[in-house]
Amino acid sequence: MTDSNKTPRLLLLLDILAGLGVLAAFLLVMLYAPIELTMGRVQKVFYFHVAASWSGMLGFLVATVAAIAYLKTNDLRWDIASLAGVEIGMVFIALGIISGSIWARPVWNTWWTWDPRLTTTLIMELIYSAYLLLRGGVDDPVRRAKLSAVYAIVGFTSVPLTFISIRVFRTIHPVLVGSSDPSLGTFAMSPRMQAAFFGSLAAFTLLFIALYWHRYRLGSAQSAVMQKRMEIEAGGEQ
Amino acid sequence: MKKFFNAVLAIFWKDLLAERRTREILGTMLVFALTVILVFVFAFDLSVDMRSKAAPGVIWVTLCFAGTISLNRSMSLEKDREGFDGLLLAPIDRTAIFFGKALVNWVYMLITAIIIVPVYALFNNVNLFSPGFIGVIVLGTLGYILTGTLLSSLSLQLRARDMLLPVLLFPVLIPLLLSAVRASTILLQGGIEGELSTWIMLLAGYDLLFTAVGLLVFDKIIEE
Amino acid sequence: MTPDTTAYMIAGFVVIIGGILVYVLSLYLRQAKVKKDALTLHDYEQDV
Numbered sequence: 001m002t003d004s005n006k007t008p009r010l011l012l013l014l015d016i017l018a019g020l021g022v023l024a025a026f027l028l029v030m031l032y033a034p035i036e037l038t039m040g041r042v043q044k045v046f047y048f049h050v051a052a053s054w055s056g057m058l059g060f061l062v063a064t065v066a067a068i069a070y071l072k073t074n075d076l077r078w079d080i081a082s083l084a085g086v087e088i089g090m091v092f093i094a095l096g097i098i099s100g101s102i103w104a105r106p107v108w109n110t111w112w113t114w115d116p117r118l119t120t121t122l123i124m125e126l127i128y129s130a131y132l133l134l135r136g137g138v139d140d141p142v143r144r145a146k147l148s149a150v151y152a153i154v155g156f157t158s159v160p161l162t163f164i165s166i167r168v169f170r171t172i173h174p175v176l177v178g179s180s181d182p183s184l185g186t187f188a189m190s191p192r193m194q195a196a197f198f199g200s201l202a203a204f205t206l207l208f209i210a211l212y213w214h215r216y217r218l219g220s221a222q223s224a225v226m227q228k229r230m231e232i233e234a235g236g237e238q
Numbered sequence: 239m240k241k242f243f244n245a246v247l248a249i250f251w252k253d254l255l256a257e258r259r260t261r262e263i264l265g266t267m268l269v270f271a272l273t274v275i276l277v278f279v280f281a282f283d284l285s286v287d288m289r290s291k292a293a294p295g296v297i298w299v300t301l302c303f304a305g306t307i308s309l310n311r312s313m314s315l316e317k318d319r320e321g322f323d324g325l326l327l328a329p330i331d332r333t334a335i336f337f338g339k340a341l342v343n344w345v346y347m348l349i350t351a352i353i354i355v356p357v358y359a360l361f362n363n364v365n366l367f368s369p370g371f372i373g374v375i376v377l378g379t380l381g382y383i384l385t386g387t388l389l390s391s392l393s394l395q396l397r398a399r400d401m402l403l404p405v406l407l408f409p410v411l412i413p414l415l416l417s418a419v420r421a422s423t424i425l426l427q428g429g430i431e432g433e434l435s436t437w438i439m440l441l442a443g444y445d446l447l448f449t450a451v452g453l454l455v456f457d458k459i460i461e462e
Numbered sequence: 463m464t465p466d467t468t469a470y471m472i473a474g475f476v477v478i479i480g481g482i483l484v485y486v487l488s489l490y491l492r493q494a495k496v497k498k499d500a501l502t503l504h505d506y507e508q509d510v
Binding site: 071123126127130133134137138139143146147149150151153154155157158161162164165166168169 | 385388389392393395396397398402405406409410411412413414416417420433436437440443444447448451455458459
């Protein structure tokens with residue numbers, strides 16, 4: 001087949017870098033970062049938890065920017081770019097939520113609290129699930145692109161408001177979770193912790209770019225196949 | 239500007255006239271809203287104390303559910319009878335359609351609210367009259383309708399039609415709903431005054447933001 | 463006294479790294495399927 005179907009060199013390099021980066025970050029977290037005193041080993045999840053959530057937010061941000069670009073240009077490639085962002089965002093945010101839950105269980109003594117960040121991310125998962133349902137409900141690619149771009153923008157617009165409103169709600173109605181010490185979930189980061197933290201962030205950013213690129217390529221390949229199929233069907237009818 | 243205004247009003251009157259002849263939407267909304275309230279009262283076996291505490295939540299949830307009826311219906315009426323094609327052919331700004339539709343849906347919501355709030359108060363023997371509460375209902379239903387009109391004109395074009403509207407709409411509405419319920423609770427049951435202004439500001443901010451979003455994207459949804 | 467939360471730590475990393483691997487696998491499988499479809503279509507066109 002044509003050259004465009006081969007994985008570009010740069011992407012392969014990125015794959016290797018992202019893989020090595022995550023491995024290095026993992027070693028940094030496990031061997032270099034100290035064990036936090038009040039929480040014990042589970043605190044190490046924090047580094048990857050934040051990094052995964054960060055990548056998830058990046059995905060949603062890219063999806064929104066691509067949606068705006070689609071409405072401006074009507075270029076279907078932006079639609080593929082938007083969907084890729086949503087899908088990767090949902091995966092990473094889900095991982096962030098689950099790993100956060102696992103961290104919260106021993107530290108806060110509960111799997112879940114209705115804190116602003118947790119609640120907002122949960123609502124975001126709902127919004128983007130609705131986005132995927134919407135896409136499933138339209139057959140025509142151009143209309144699908146248009147409607148989902150609009151919904152991506154509407155959905156993302158409400159995210160900061162959701163966060164603010166739940167934050168106001170929470171500061172007025174604090175919940176006591178397990179312990180009376182509210183600072184139990186927070187801690188000051190030592191230099192070694194910071195190294196592990198920023199190392200993880202960098203590794204997951206690389207991983208995000210690599211995965212995003214792959215997902216985008218998958219999307220364009222899928223739409224090319226769809227296009228060809230439609231051409232053949234149209235040709236067969238003549 | 240004046241032309242735009244006239245177009246909005248023309249669409250508004252057109253829909254009201256159609257509704258006056260059938261009384262389909264408002265009738266359904268009201269009966270449905272009253273049923274929802276009844277279900278709430280039985281489901282939670284609300285004691286006298288709880289009836290007043292739960293009032294803002296029950297009323298807002300009821301309004302949200304009832305609102306989807308008018309949102310779906312007023313849009314699918316156009317679709318079924320090919321009214322949309324006529325509207326699109328009219329030499330008016332597309333966003334006038336958005337605001338006209340939003341206006342008529344807003345009026346339905348307000349009428350529903352005007353009826354169900356006193357009914358709730360009467361049946362449950364709680365006082366729900368407060369000028370501030372009326373203000374919150376006006377601001378809250380406005381935001382609801384702006385988002386709802388936008389998303390119902392979107393969901394109308396999906397294969398499943400109206401099935402998807404609540405799924406698309408409710409997660410986006412959460413900040414609005416939370417602000418409206420908290421503001422209503424403070425107004426009806428007392429609370430910190432400073433908190434109230436925060437919620438009102440959030441409501442107003444939501445309304446403004448979604449007016450802007452509606453203005454910017456509505457014509458993208460309906461262009462053929 | 464530092465509590466022993468090793469089990470939770472392992473669970474957390476298994477979820478994150480496992481989740482990423484599952485997603486990579488799903489990308490790979492979907493890409494393979496698209497490639498197969500493209501080849502099938504290509505062959506079909508040649509035949510016709």
